[in-house]
Amino acid sequence: MTPTLGPVSQIGTATVRTRVRIPLIFGDGYSAMAEAVTFDGLSDGREHLALLLGEPGAVPLVRLHSECLTGDVFGSARCDCGPQLREAAQRITEVGGVLLYLRQEGRDIGLYNKIDAYALQDQGLDTYQANTALGLPEDGRDYTAAAQMLAALGVGEIDLLTNNPDKPRQLRALGVGVRTTVPTDVHATPNNVRYLRAKVERTGHTIRLIG
Template sequence: MTTAVPAGENSRTDVPLCTVRAEVSVPVDTGTGPVMARMMTFSGLLDGREHLALVFGDAPGPAPLVRVHSECLTGDVFGSGRCDCGPQLQEAIGLLAADGGILLYLRQEGRGIGLYNKLDAYLLQDEGLDTFEANRRLSFEADLRDYRVAAQMLDALGVTSIQLLTNNPDKAAQLTASGITVLESVRTGVFLHSSNRRYIEAKAQAGHRIVLTDTATA
């Protein structure tokens, strides 16, 4: 299901240019077999972090499908059931491998608070707080992620218009404000089960475009 996202005004006054630093071909596991992707690093990113782009298929077309995915070591690598990050990443890789597009992997663990702080937030969630409340209890904003670096990376790849694979309207809003035209917002799946229900409910209450069902699988 897709929903249109207003493009707004394209202004790059607060988004300096960056450049592709290196490019290497990497076989990426899609769950059904490896697919080659071009993995790229960048110089001149605003926050100085080591963000990556994976480009699937031929050179990006006029409005490629793009997934902006924030790093989640616990979910992406270890398969933690406390969130839906791992399944969202695998879904995105499968779609991009099949149809072409770009995965931007941003090193913004725990909505930008870092791995150790995220695990501290887990302890607070075990006491009853939701994921956003826990971040605030630790004296952080609910979500510190800055998607201007994603706009920088897209610009370095020569991409100014995209279809954005996300349920999070803040991603589209920040990219639009940074000069990227979001022609369409394509919803991800809802990977709901009993261990992550409170997490997904909190995201839905925060404005993510998620339709919850009455039941969750084990």
């Protein structure tokens, strides 16, 4: 596929550094083969990772997944990140595409700040209020590196697996052709429903909550 480069070309071009196949096995037993890809020249200098899954057609399914140590690794039920990662791996494998694992812990406020925000949430603030109470942005994520990664992979048009309206908005501004957005499932539990409701009410996430 030929990249459709817009403004991303003005901030530098990333190149593929290494490709290696990795068998993935999740806690529930689901497994998939991924091709892990690393990059040189990313705008923020971080070690983001692309996982190529399945056999993509002309327009791959792509998920931008921000790192969540507590949810992805330890299975924290305070968010829906772990279940979303597991879901994305399977859905992308079924149709072919790319999972971009972005090192943007806590909507890019960092792990320690995220834990500080959790403490404020325990005092009654929602996830966005807690960030701003710490003097931090509600959501500090920038997806320039993601656009660079897609360009380096030769991906110019995508279907985007997301409930977050900011992701397609940023990617389109960076020259990525987002043909459509595909909503993720709703992974609501008694532990995270308040967190999910804040995402709906504060930033317009397309999550259908009952009650």
